[in-house]
Amino acid sequence: MLAGKGRHVIYLLIAAAMLVYAAPRLALGAPxxxxxxxxxxxxxFALVVIAAHANALLMSDEKRKELARIKRARAQLLQRKLERKAPARRARG
Known part of the structure; x- marks a missing residue:
């Protein structure tokens, strides 16, 4: 598997190639x-994909770490909410 920024470069190039290949074939000027x-x-959609990968390439390491921290905090918050909502299981017997 590709790792790090190399993955984003490859996906960005693939999305750009798809856009260049498909643009003349799409009926954008039709009624x-x-x-x-x-x-x-x-x-x-292709432009959104390209923008997302370009953003990932240009993002600083500090920003990447901050987003990872926020993602972990949200996951922990969701876990706590689910644990509070889950009813206590009773043993049958």
């Missing part, structure tokens, strides 16, 4: 119908 709507949504 408004399902085909043009699909093309616009597909291009927007």
């Amino acid at each position: 408004w119908d399902w085909t043009s709507a699909f093309g616009i949504v597909w291009v927007l």
Whole structure:
């Protein structure tokens, strides 16, 4: 498996290549119908993927550590909520 920033570079290049390959084939200039709507949504999704990987490449290590800390805190909070909501299990017998 790819690790670190190399993974983001590869995925960014793949998404950009898909966009370059598909853009001329999509009916973006056609009258408004399902085909043009699909093309616009597909291009927007590809741009979101490209932006996400570019952001991951440009993100500083400090920001990455801060986001990991926030993610851990949210997971712990969710775990506590689930533990409070779970009813006590009674032994049958």
